[in-house]
Amino acid sequence: MKAFLGMGLLGSNFVKAMLQKGETVQVWNRTATKAKALEQYGAKAFDNSVEAVQDADSIHVTLKDDATVDEVLAAASKGFQPGAIIIDHTTTSVKGAIQRTRYWKSKGFTYLHAPVFMGPQNALESTGFMLVSGDQAVIEKHSPALATMTGKLINFGEQEGKASALKLSGNLFLLSLTAGLADALALAKVHGIAPSDLLTLFNTWNPGAAVPARLKKITEATFNEPSWELNMARKDAGLMMDAATEASTTLTVVPGIAKVMDQWIAKGHGRDDWSVIAKDSL
Structure with a gap:
């Protein structure tokens, strides 16, 4: 019972x-x-x-x-x-x-x-x-x-407590995912794009499918083999923030990411893969 x-x-x-x-x-x-x-x-x-x-x-x-x-x-x-x-x-x-x-x-x-x-x-x-x-x-x-x-x-x-630690890590990712989606919706709105169009994009190009591969790349620390250079990713982050600022819209996630990108670029990693910003987490 x-x-x-x-x-x-x-x-x-x-x-x-x-x-x-x-x-x-x-x-x-x-x-x-x-x-x-x-x-x-x-x-x-x-x-x-x-x-x-x-x-x-x-x-x-x-x-x-x-x-x-x-x-x-x-x-x-x-x-x-x-x-x-x-x-x-x-x-x-x-x-x-x-x-x-x-x-x-x-x-x-x-x-x-x-x-x-x-x-x-x-x-x-x-x-x-x-x-x-x-x-x-x-x-x-x-x-x-x-x-x-x-x-x-x-x-x-x-290991006692490992399940709890992984649960919290997973929840952290879910929080980050939702905040990222909020930013994506806000930026789409700035450009006059309907949420349904963003959903169509994600249904066709599913960025979630890339998560395991991205995590694997980060854990392997192969940052000198870029698929998207940090300099270019930072440029795109700037475009996002500029568009939001012009429309008096606040983005939650991107400004924080841009700040970390700037720190790594200052260390000389601008031509590395943009995922180098996660290096200190390893």
């Missing part, structure tokens, strides 16, 4: 998917109505987290942050049965994930951080990506159950 604490959009759809697979699931949420709403699908809702986790072999968590996870688990722990595993899907700090792994082990329980790249629909459909790292015996034991929750379970090895 499973317990699930945290009935937000992700958690509630994880529970619905479990119920559809014939699982018995006990649920709790700080706002009790969100847990009660899942009773129509077959879940057993509780007002008290201690009662919600009683008799559960595994306790899944999808909450807000480190502090909330610690608070909720501390309150619920009076109901943990011996040998129970806590599986935390919350995006948290690396430090927090490591500390919880060790703390709950000292209390006789297993804690596994398993953050996800999944939206609510993915949780309902059991698609998307789930990350794990740490004790490989624990991961091997629980991988079959976790694999049913997601399209892809990715095991990053024995």
Whole structure:
């Protein structure tokens, strides 16, 4: 039997998917109505987290942050049965994930951080990506159950907190991607281009497909073999900022990138590949 604490959009759809697979699931949420709403699908809702986790072999968590996870688990722990595993899907700090792994082990329980790249629909459909790292015996034991929750379970090895670090790195990229798209839309608007035309361009020329190759080039540090010289990339950044300035439009990402480009050009890297600006991150 499973317990699930945290009935937000992700958690509630994880529970619905479990119920559809014939699982018995006990649920709790700080706002009790969100847990009660899942009773129509077959879940057993509780007002008290201690009662919600009683008799559960595994306790899944999808909450807000480190502090909330610690608070909720501390309150619920009076109901943990011996040998129970806590599986935390919350995006948290690396430090927090490591500390919880060790703390709950000292209390006789297993804690596994398993953050996800999944939206609510993915949780309902059991698609998307789930990350794990740490004790490989624990991961091997629980991988079959976790694999049913997601399209892809990715095991990053024995290092505690690695899954959390990679989740944060992935989220950073998503934040940067959205900010970049906002700049692209703003620049298109300056030139009288409709968002639908930008979407047509990206549907045909998909820059996202180049991400793995770009990352590989950066990590190989072959900056002296340019496909786009830094000087030329900086020239284009200037054109973008000039157009935005003339239209009294603010760009979020490009000015910061241009500043870093100028620093690397000043170091004598103008004729290197523009990705040299990422060199210090290696």
